[in-house]
Amino acid sequence: MTNNSEKAETMDNIVSLAKRRGFVFPGSDIYGGLKGTWDLGPLGVALNNRIKSEWWKMFVDGREDMYGLDSSILMNEKVWEASGHTGAGFADPLIEDMKTGERFRADHLLKDNGIEAEGLSAAEMDVLITDNALKSPAGNQLSKVKDFNLMFETQVGAEGKYKSYLRPETAQGIFVNFKNVVDTMSPKLPFGIAQIGKAFRNEIAPREWLFRVREFEQMEIEYFVQEENWESEYEKMLVDLRAWHRHLGLSDDNIREYEVPENDLAHYSKRTIDFEYNFPGKGFDELAGFAYRTDHDLKSHEEASGVKMRYTPVEGAPFIPHVLEPSFGIGRALTAVLCEAYTEDEMGGDVRTYLKLPNHLAPYRVAVSPLLKNKPQLVEKARSVFTTLKAEFGNVAWDDNGNVGKRYRRQDEIGTPYCIVIDFETLGEEDESLKDTVTVRDRDTGKQQRVAIAELTAYLK
Numbered sequence: 001m002t003n004n005s006e007k008a009e010t011m012d013n014i015v016s017l018a019k020r021r022g023f024v025f026p027g028s029d030i031y032g033g034l035k036g037t038w039d040l041g042p043l044g045v046a047l048n049n050r051i052k053s054e055w056w057k058m059f060v061d062g063r064e065d066m067y068g069l070d071s072s073i074l075m076n077e078k079v080w081e082a083s084g085h086t087g088a089g090f091a092d093p094l095i096e097d098m099k100t101g102e103r104f105r106a107d108h109l110l111k112d113n114g115i116e117a118e119g120l121s122a123a124e125m126d127v128l129i130t131d132n133a134l135k136s137p138a139g140n141q142l143s144k145v146k147d148f149n150l151m152f153e154t155q156v157g158a159e160g161k162y163k164s165y166l167r168p169e170t171a172q173g174i175f176v177n178f179k180n181v182v183d184t185m186s187p188k189l190p191f192g193i194a195q196i197g198k199a200f201r202n203e204i205a206p207r208e209w210l211f212r213v214r215e216f217e218q219m220e221i222e223y224f225v226q227e228e229n230w231e232s233e234y235e236k237m238l239v240d241l242r243a244w245h246r247h248l249g250l251s252d253d254n255i256r257e258y259e260v261p262e263n264d265l266a267h268y269s270k271r272t273i274d275f276e277y278n279f280p281g282k283g284f285d286e287l288a289g290f291a292y293r294t295d296h297d298l299k300s301h302e303e304a305s306g307v308k309m310r311y312t313p314v315e316g317a318p319f320i321p322h323v324l325e326p327s328f329g330i331g332r333a334l335t336a337v338l339c340e341a342y343t344e345d346e347m348g349g350d351v352r353t354y355l356k357l358p359n360h361l362a363p364y365r366v367a368v369s370p371l372l373k374n375k376p377q378l379v380e381k382a383r384s385v386f387t388t389l390k391a392e393f394g395n396v397a398w399d400d401n402g403n404v405g406k407r408y409r410r411q412d413e414i415g416t417p418y419c420i421v422i423d424f425e426t427l428g429e430e431d432e433s434l435k436d437t438v439t440v441r442d443r444d445t446g447k448q449q450r451v452a453i454a455e456l457t458a459y460l461k
């Protein structure tokens, strides 16, 4: 890839491949969609689940200091008052086209006009917009900038007496369960609580496919530490976060660590490093965040609920621990994985597109095919290989559509690392020594190898 328009075209190609091959569909598609929502198709959910299970393996099952949690999306509204989310800290600057009623983010509008607005208040943005005589993209007069809270509000129960919100981050479910986990698991500090789940934000301008949406999934950890150790623990966790991004197959060249300037930190953070990915056509932008949240949340919940949110050390008085928070958006991880894997090359004189996914993330580990689908002996043998591998691995595809060349192209496009073909040699009709061997084709090189059926499971492992 050499220039920006080629990179933008690459992103368009990825989005179109994702729809065509069953990774990602627009939400509510048959009704014209619902902005900021996307549905995962059969292959998308497979990839998404793999990202989640690899993350859980690395950060929860693979460690002794991490505890899992699955808390409710709906929580008492007091949670969001205590955390600060009902206030201005969780609002975006909204501005409206006075003629069309279209709404935008004022900071984005300023940025699109070459004016940096990071960390500015609504009033400060107003001044900049007036001073620079900015108009809406349609050339119309603009409203005043106002703070727009991003939480989706809802009523609980038939009487509508209680207000609640769809959680805008999974983190608060962890904080409100801090005491439950400490009381039941007796963890030793430092320790973390990890959670994967949906989060919702009423984004003013959802955009760029899965990048900024209104309903998404997060994988979050609250890692509790002693205040005096936060910096050394932060450094240790950084090493693990780098390892995670490599495990996703993302190359170091496409990952950048961005130290968020003080005036742009979230309302709860003293230090944040964003892991940014170099998205084609967009450039580096946030993939995941790593914040030092101090004792802001536990302290706020203790004050608001009257329940002590303390850790009792072996010696000394109970205290409120400080917290480090790695937070990952799965949609952005999935996008980065697809962008990194998307490859075009030439094979057999044709341009081919394939997803060079790491084997541990590919939706299918392997596809099994009979060379011809109208030869019962080939189909029978292929079904038997398929059944054995399916029982062993689960994510095995049966593919007998079109000719073998077409099957290879299709499996390449969805990132299947290996294709197995059962042919006449497998039946031993031409050469007895090849009986019960199959062709295994490698996705990346296109090279084929004969492997004995009895060795296939070990070979694929």
Ligand code: GAP
Pocket (backbone or CB within 6 Å): 168, 169, 170, 171, 201, 203, 210, 211, 212, 213, 214, 216, 218, 220, 286, 287, 288, 289, 325, 327, 328, 329, 330, 331, 332
């Ligand atoms: N608990 C901390 C927290 O939620 P955040 O930076 O607001 O921090 C964390 O979000 C991650 O969640 C982001 O790095 C991003 O990957 C993802 N994310 C946030 N808002 C998103 C949105 N509207 N659409 C898709 N992903 C989003």
